[in-house]
Amino acid sequence: MSLSLLEQLIESLRVLPGVGQKSAQRMAYHLLEREREGGQRLADVLAEAMQRIGHCSLCRDFSEQSLCAICASASRDRQQLCVVESPADRLAIEHATGYRGLYYVLQGRLSPLDGIGPRELGLDRLAERLSQGEVEELIIATNATVEGEATAHYLGQLARQHRVRPSRLTQGMPLGGELEYVDRGTLSYAFGSRSEMPE
Amino acid sequence: MSLSLLEQLIESLRVLPGVGQKSAQRMAYHLLEREREGGQRLADVLAEAMQRIGHCSLCRDFSEQSLCAICASASRDRQQLCVVESPADRLAIEHATGYRGLYYVLQGRLSPLDGIGPRELGLDRLAERLSQGEVEELIIATNATVEGEATAHYLGQLARQHRVRPSRLTQGMPLGGELEYVDRGTLSYAFGSRSEMPE
Numbered sequence: 001m002s003l004s005l006l007e008q009l010i011e012s013l014r015v016l017p018g019v020g021q022k023s024a025q026r027m028a029y030h031l032l033e034r035e036r037e038g039g040q041r042l043a044d045v046l047a048e049a050m051q052r053i054g055h056c057s058l059c060r061d062f063s064e065q066s067l068c069a070i071c072a073s074a075s076r077d078r079q080q081l082c083v084v085e086s087p088a089d090r091l092a093i094e095h096a097t098g099y100r101g102l103y104y105v106l107q108g109r110l111s112p113l114d115g116i117g118p119r120e121l122g123l124d125r126l127a128e129r130l131s132q133g134e135v136e137e138l139i140i141a142t143n144a145t146v147e148g149e150a151t152a153h154y155l156g157q158l159a160r161q162h163r164v165r166p167s168r169l170t171q172g173m174p175l176g177g178e179l180e181y182v183d184r185g186t187l188s189y190a191f192g193s194r195s196e197m198p199e
Numbered sequence: 200m201s202l203s204l205l206e207q208l209i210e211s212l213r214v215l216p217g218v219g220q221k222s223a224q225r226m227a228y229h230l231l232e233r234e235r236e237g238g239q240r241l242a243d244v245l246a247e248a249m250q251r252i253g254h255c256s257l258c259r260d261f262s263e264q265s266l267c268a269i270c271a272s273a274s275r276d277r278q279q280l281c282v283v284e285s286p287a288d289r290l291a292i293e294h295a296t297g298y299r300g301l302y303y304v305l306q307g308r309l310s311p312l313d314g315i316g317p318r319e320l321g322l323d324r325l326a327e328r329l330s331q332g333e334v335e336e337l338i339i340a341t342n343a344t345v346e347g348e349a350t351a352h353y354l355g356q357l358a359r360q361h362r363v364r365p366s367r368l369t370q371g372m373p374l375g376g377e378l379e380y381v382d383r384g385t386l387s388y389a390f391g392s393r394s395e396m397p398e
Contacts (some may be wrong), residue, residue: 005263009248015237016215017229023217029287030216031245032252032261033306038214039249047242049208049227050235062231064204088228107232 130162
């Protein structure tokens, strides 16, 4: 017996991360009962997004144009380049900081066991860009995970090869963080790297 | 400045219940990075569902045909009619029990303060159906909430007016429920209505 349209809808919604059978069912009923217009609009935007959103040819972030809004902007500082693992990381920095330079989105991290090497992350194109001499500082904002650190190490060497100054986000206690709840690694690092308080 | 397609996608995803800014963002990135095909399929099914799924003319459940699969089935017992508040309730009974009768979906519950009376729940059509003499038992499976009970009371009277036998789901301790965690109302009711154990 073929699935009814409602069953197909529930099944299709499960493609969303963190959505199981029960949530998908609740979503389908919610849309049908109360949000037909919103559901229709979601269908339209989703179809267009899946087809039209590609990658920026310069920074590899998601973009519907061949050059994303940030890379195309004339008001950004082209001497600073910030490398992040994912578009979500780029967005977080853009929202939280006053950074006015450009970005480079790896869309991943070095992970030899999964077959993800420098080429898969587009590091050959990054090297080419660094060699052109416009970039002065490479801000390495990969995650503070083992793979992120390995990637940061590789990027640092790449930067020095092209006489670009590499920098890395400061590690330590989160602002507002309570000692009791900070993970051991962070606490140990922050304790060991303590500095004298200014007067 | 107009929103980018990605921003529109994130905004549109928030129409889903329980999905805020952060989840919507995560969903959008997940679809773009790993599930373009699934996203495209979701868009197609969603568009079709929003346009084509209406209500069954007999039981008011969601259906793409004018008669839903259950109402149209020749193998269901037409002497039993089970009244539920929502399509999700109908699905729960269908999955959990071996019930072979028909359903009537109120798509709500009596709630005079919100302007939801018998007419809004289609109870005039239910009354007409009961008057035709085919239905012998009206199984009232509205929720065990205050409004659900009020609705059940009304439905019980309606059934008796048409000489149909009304029945209500048994209330008491959930199977596998632990005394300590059962709510006070249920515990009090189950304690008061205790019955002698069979030998």
